Amino acid sequence: MATTSSSISTQAGQVPEPVRIELCDDGTATVTVDNPPVNALDDAILERLAELARQLARSSEIRAVVLTGAGSKAFIAGADLAEIRDHLGRPGGLDAHVALTRPLFEAWRALPQPTIAAVQGHAVGGGLELALACDLIVADPRARFGLPEVTLGLMPGGGGTQRLPRRVGFSSALELLLLGELIDAQRARQLGIVNEVAEQGAALQRARQLAVRIAALPALAVQAIKRAVANTTEIGLSDGLEAEREMFLRVAASRDAHEGAEAFLEKRQASFEHR
Secondary structure, eight states, rough: OBOOSSOOOOOOOOOOSSSEEEEEETTTEEEEEOOOTTTOOOOOHHHHHHHHHHHHHSSSOOOEEEESSSSEEEEEEEEEEHHHHHTTTSHHHHHHHHHHHHHHHHHHHTTTEEEEEOSEEEEETTHHHHHHHHHHEEEEETOEEEEEGGGGGGGOOHHHHHHHHHHHHHHHHHHHHHHOEEEHHHHHHHSSSEEEEEEOOOOOHHHHHHHHHHHHHOOOHHHHHHHHHHHHHOTHHHHHHHHHHHHHHHTTTHHHHHHHHHHHTTTSSSOOOOO
16 A cells, blocks of 8 residues: 555654654545553653544545554553653643543544554553554454453553443443453453454554445445544543543552552562552
């Protein structure tokens, strides 16, 4: 696929960007998060992804968008825990982080173009929350999915408690949220998290194929369908997200949240005090 000219900034340069975008003349765009080793969502990446979402929303040339992570180890691993630990050490430090995450996830959910997450590696925490903000998810059979925040003394703060139940139902969502366990791609497909499990190593290729098919369809009809479906599934979501934000900040200020982050970074078993 040939690239096309656009007003969207690709930030091309000699130094690889942690977030890059490929624009193609078939009406598709592929956004890749490349932040080794696990494509963690640090604040700079959150800002760049939000900027790209704003640019894509204004584009009439792009009619379908693929979101992926570089490499096969992780789609997007979620928050950068070292950065989260630093935020926790400053009064109100996490408020600024949350002020970046919620608008980002909302911007991707609200894109007029259909969005497809190509999950080539694990999608956990904020990575799964970002995938859930996309319309379709194509997974590699080796990928795993989950919201393990509770095992770190935290809770999801990027829409996981709101979007996951809307996708899989309350019972299955509570099982994943309360246990914090990861599931494989086939189980994610059975629950309805994943739309398609591709051949090994072909998730991105398959997601791009779907994007090309969608981009070839009438854009007005495609985008109207997306808006209509959103109206049936997201009534009350804004209030739920606001409540989640407030609870997340309270939980993140706890001693156990500090201990969970420290234990993870020090590669040891956490010792929670339940306060």
